[in-house]
Amino acid sequence: MPDCEPLIYLFVPGNRPERFTKALASGADRIIIDLEDAVAPECKAAARTAIGEWMADSDAPRERVLIRINDAATPWHADDLTLVSTVRALCVMLPKCETPNQVAAVLACLPKDATVLPLIETARGVVALHEIAAAPGVTRLAFGSLDYMADLDIPAGSLALQFAAAQIAIASRAAGIGSPVAGVTPDLDATRVATDMANARTLGFGAKMCIHPSQVAAARTALAPSAQELAWAQRVLQAWNTSAGDAIQVDGKMVDRPIVLKAERIVAQAARTN
Structure with missing residues (x-):
């Protein structure tokens, strides 16, 4: 699994x-850079021009720049593909993705290794x-949670929403790609944003989309481990590194290789979020 994936993605209207x-x-x-929800239909052509320039x-x-195009069922999709091909975009966000063929069609418009x-x-x-x-060109997935709630007609906090999020994380891990990106929080309150990201972490997400710099x-x-988590991980690694492979205990609990791997990931995540 990639361990250096971006943590924070920020939308900006195209x-x-x-x-x-x-x-x-x-x-x-x-x-x-968004061509989809943040741009009204009558402004999409001007947005493509602005992005191209x-x-x-x-x-x-x-x-560091992605372009979110409009989905394949919209009348703007073809023009968006022309744009990302012209500017040789290195990464394109594809909304309403439902098949690997849709991924392949976008990838065909992009440079090699995009x-x-x-x-x-x-x-x-x-x-x-x-x-x-598992599709070629996919290194991680993102969850459009607000649109998913609309598709299923479910409220925020629904178990169906958590189920879908967990399935996205499981599929990502099974495919050996990066941990998925959590959906946006409409509320700009910092506590709400942090709570949403903390909840997403418990479901296996390792990044978040934001709609405002704040x-x-x-x-x-x-996304950073807590001080308690980091201190525990450091104790585990210190004990393990001096154990010469013998069975050890930390805080009264047995430590084996899976626990060490978890500790290593916590320390690495702390370094990335500092």
Whole structure:
């Protein structure tokens, strides 16, 4: 499983090019320039033009920039594919992803070694999870939780939502790709953002999408191990490294290789989120 995947993805509307560089300076690991929900239908053509001009003229690190296109069922999808092909996008976010063929169609428009980040937002997408996760060009999945709630007509906090999230995490692990990206939190309150990310962590998620720069710090903090978790992990590793392979106990509990692997991951995550 990749262990250096981005932690924070920040959306920025594609028709607001004056915000693109600011978004890169927000502390997010990646920015997602949006052509979908954040852009009204009558503004999509202008947004494509703005993105094309910025990508052509900007010296921004292209590896930190994703473009979210409109899904394959919309009238804007073909023009979006032309754009990402023209600007040679390195990663495209594909909403309403339901088949690996949709991934392949996007990937065919991109440079060699580019990737697609599928958004799982429908029941059909969940049913096809394992095929999508295993598709060439996919290095992780993202959960469009708000659209998924609309698709199933379920409220926030529904067990059906948690079930889908857990399935996304399981499919990701089975495919050997990175831990998935949690959906956005509409509330800008830092406590709400942190709580949502903490809950997503318990389901196997390792990153989060944000819709406002003010959410970035809270999401990153929630992804970091607690002081207690880190202290425990350091005790485990110290004891293990001095044990010469013998059975050991830490805090009155037996420690074996799986526990050591968990401790190693906690220490690595702490280093990444500092």
